[in-house]
Amino acid sequence: MGVVVPLDEERGRGQNAVAQLQALVAKDMEDVNEFIRERMGSEVPMIPELASHLINSGGKRLRPMLTIAAARICGYEGADHIKLAAAVEFLHTATLLHDDVVDESDLRRGKKTARMVWGNQASVLVGDFLLGRAFKLMVETRSLRSLEILSSAAAVIAEGEVMQLAAAKDTGTTEDAYMRVIQAKTAALFAAAAEIGAVISQRDSNEEAALESYGRNLGIAFQLVDDALDYGGRQATSATLGKNVGDDFRERKITLPVVLAFRRGAFWQRVLKDGDQREGDLEHATKLMARHNTIDATIARAQHYGAIARDALAIFPDSEYRQALIDLVDFCISRTH
Amino acid sequence: MGVVVPLDEERGRGQNAVAQLQALVAKDMEDVNEFIRERMGSEVPMIPELASHLINSGGKRLRPMLTIAAARICGYEGADHIKLAAAVEFLHTATLLHDDVVDESDLRRGKKTARMVWGNQASVLVGDFLLGRAFKLMVETRSLRSLEILSSAAAVIAEGEVMQLAAAKDTGTTEDAYMRVIQAKTAALFAAAAEIGAVISQRDSNEEAALESYGRNLGIAFQLVDDALDYGGRQATSATLGKNVGDDFRERKITLPVVLAFRRGAFWQRVLKDGDQREGDLEHATKLMARHNTIDATIARAQHYGAIARDALAIFPDSEYRQALIDLVDFCISRTH
Numbered sequence: 116m117g118v119v120v121p122l123d124e125e126r127g128r129g130q131n132a133v134a135q136l137q138a139l140v141a142k143d144m145e146d147v148n149e150f151i152r153e154r155m156g157s158e159v160p161m162i163p164e165l166a167s168h169l170i171n172s173g174g175k176r177l178r179p180m181l182t183i184a185a186a187r188i189c190g191y192e193g194a195d196h197i198k199l200a201a202a203v204e205f206l207h208t209a210t211l212l213h214d215d216v217v218d219e220s221d222l223r224r225g226k227k228t229a230r231m232v233w234g235n236q237a238s239v240l241v242g243d244f245l246l247g248r249a250f251k252l253m254v255e256t257r258s259l260r261s262l263e264i265l266s267s268a269a270a271v272i273a274e275g276e277v278m279q280l281a282a283a284k285d286t287g288t289t290e291d292a293y294m295r296v297i298q299a300k301t302a303a304l305f306a307a308a309a310e311i312g313a314v315i316s317q318r319d320s321n322e323e324a325a326l327e328s329y330g331r332n333l334g335i336a337f338q339l340v341d342d343a344l345d346y347g348g349r350q351a352t353s354a355t356l357g358k359n360v361g362d363d364f365r366e367r368k369i370t371l372p373v374v375l376a377f378r379r380g381a382f383w384q385r386v387l388k389d390g391d392q393r394e395g396d397l398e399h400a401t402k403l404m405a406r407h408n409t410i411d412a413t414i415a416r417a418q419h420y421g422a423i424a425r426d427a428l429a430i431f432p433d434s435e436y437r438q439a440l441i442d443l444v445d446f447c448i449s450r451t452h
Numbered sequence: 453m454g455v456v457v458p459l460d461e462e463r464g465r466g467q468n469a470v471a472q473l474q475a476l477v478a479k480d481m482e483d484v485n486e487f488i489r490e491r492m493g494s495e496v497p498m499i500p501e502l503a504s505h506l507i508n509s510g511g512k513r514l515r516p517m518l519t520i521a522a523a524r525i526c527g528y529e530g531a532d533h534i535k536l537a538a539a540v541e542f543l544h545t546a547t548l549l550h551d552d553v554v555d556e557s558d559l560r561r562g563k564k565t566a567r568m569v570w571g572n573q574a575s576v577l578v579g580d581f582l583l584g585r586a587f588k589l590m591v592e593t594r595s596l597r598s599l600e601i602l603s604s605a606a607a608v609i610a611e612g613e614v615m616q617l618a619a620a621k622d623t624g625t626t627e628d629a630y631m632r633v634i635q636a637k638t639a640a641l642f643a644a645a646a647e648i649g650a651v652i653s654q655r656d657s658n659e660e661a662a663l664e665s666y667g668r669n670l671g672i673a674f675q676l677v678d679d680a681l682d683y684g685g686r687q688a689t690s691a692t693l694g695k696n697v698g699d700d701f702r703e704r705k706i707t708l709p710v711v712l713a714f715r716r717g718a719f720w721q722r723v724l725k726d727g728d729q730r731e732g733d734l735e736h737a738t739k740l741m742a743r744h745n746t747i748d749a750t751i752a753r754a755q756h757y758g759a760i761a762r763d764a765l766a767i768f769p770d771s772e773y774r775q776a777l778i779d780l781v782d783f784c785i786s787r788t789h
Binding site: 157158159160161162209210213216217235236237239240241242243244246247248250251253254257259262263266267268269270271272273274276277278280281 | 494495496497498499546547550553554572573574576577578579580581583584585587588590591592594596599600603604605606607608609610611613614615617618
């Protein structure tokens with residue numbers, strides 16, 4: 116399966132990695148958080164209430180950290196990376212608000228989703244508000260190239276979500292089709308977040324391309340691991356995940372651990388295509404996956420993309436930022452939540 | 453009530469007005485429609501299918517026509533007004549898709565809403581896709597000022613929708629609060645659509661301000677009439693409206709015809725605040741409005757804002773475009789659907 120790094124060693128490095136990156140970008144991220152607080156403000160009280168419920172729910176701010184670290188690794192000395200990072204977090208938050216409506220999710224990061232507290236209607240509209248504010252922040256940087264990258268990403272993310280919707284319940288979905296979905300719905304924003312750090316630093320196109328590749332491959336690895344965790348990979352539980360194990364199963368989403376387990380048998384047809392799910396079916400699905408090693412195979416795919424992400428950074432001279440971004444790959448792959 | 457122009461005369465002028473404007477901008481609007489068709493394309497078939505269901509449903513394209521006419525009245529000779537107009541229509545379409553989900557609407561322009569055909573999930577996501585594509589089109593014009601105006605408008609529109617949601621069922625809503633809602637949810641996009649026509653023409657700030665004011669006041673008048681029609685003003689019926697008369701009543705939206713009819717009586721409390729609506733209540737509400745003349749008062753308010761819109765154009769020399777925009781005010785006020 117091409118697993119080169121022993122899992123335990125990787126896991127140990129991974130847990131420190133995000134802390135190292137967080138320490139390096141701490142000062143910048145304070146400024147990002149300040150902008151986020153300020154720009155989600157509105158005279159309509161429900162807007163900052165709903166937005167802050169999600170924004171302050173303990174997310175790791177991975178995507179805006181990518182923008183900050185990418186700008187720093189390119190030697191950027193200005194202040195626009197702060198606004199772009201805040202815009203990236205707004206874009207991501209808007210996506211999550213809409214996703215939770217689309218998926219009818221009850222829990223995120225161990226808390227009730229905004230739609231459970233304020234309703235689907237407000238979640239859709241506050242998502243739109245944050246999208247508008249995200250673009251306003253980008254415009255303030257006057258970086259047309261960043262605007263182009265992020266507006267393209269916004270459309271591609273939505274495209275990926277629609278693809279996923281269209282593929283849902285389709286037990287004929289291939290690994291290729293699955294990969295197209297996660298590249299669009301997840302990796303496009305990781306890629307854009309990293310790329311714009313190089314763009315505002317006005318670096319040559321090699322460095323821009325390297326950071327785009329780093330972000331894209333990291334995002335693919337991140338989503339592959341996410342989909343493995345949803346079926347209890349790494350002994351994930353609802354408590355460690357902050358959401359329910361088996362959500363993808365109940366929503367009949369076709370993710371790689373399932374795609375790799377497909378056989379002609381009637382089980383997957385019944386539970387995913389026909390949606391006839393009974394007591395014990397999730398357990399049976401998990402057993403089938405264990406028998407076919409599909410969780411491990413999914414993680415192995417993640418390691419493949421993680422290696423590409425790491426190697427993309429080879430063109431940069433060694434630095435604390437470069438090392439932190441390399442270690443971040445381990446974190447994303449070895450994470451258990 | 454300040455009604456200066458007799459209604460019949462105004463109505464006659466209004467019906468020709470939109471046709472005159474349409475004729476003037478016909479060539480440009482062909483190009484706009486070409487861009488719309490091209491840019492709503494996606495390899496995911498559901499996206500253009502869903503988007504074109506709404507975009508080709510016979511809407512009047514009022515907002516993009518404003519952008520075109522505003523650019524032309526400013527003597528603009530370039531091609532960027534086409535892209536901006538297409539972006540404005542995408543922004544508007546995204547808003548409608550999300551509104552229909554939020555309002556649980558079944559009908560729009562006499563057709564099933566997209567959410568009834570493709571579901572709420574796809575409607576939310578395709579709306580997001582169109583927002584992303586709208587910003588991409590704007591970025592291509594490289595007009596940072598237009599981007600600023602339209603991204604601000606996008607956030608304000610969502611803010612207005614949340615305000616409306618928060619005010620729903622609140623029989624204590626004042627006319628002032630209602631005005632804030634419609635200025636945000638409707639007039640902000642009319643204002644932005646007209647203003648950016650001046651912006652890309654690089655006209656002085658007086659002309660920019662004049663077109664912003666024209667658009668804003670036209671938008672207010674437009675929404676006031678809309679809210680009057682929803683209660684059967686101008687003998688509107690579900691057939692002429694292309695949607696159900698009384699939708700606002702059933703959704704317990706607080707619009708001006710209702711605000712002006714509020715009395716301490718228990719009726720409005722029961723049907724709007726408590727949501728206890730029975731057979732015959734809509735008819736009774738309409739009778740109360742007739743007794744208090746609230747539909748006529750709402751139309752009179754529209755005429756007030758319409759007059760401001762007309763007068764805002766006084767700084768421009770006489771031209772076919774100026775006359776068509778002036779006549780468009782009559783159309784928006786005298787329209788019966």
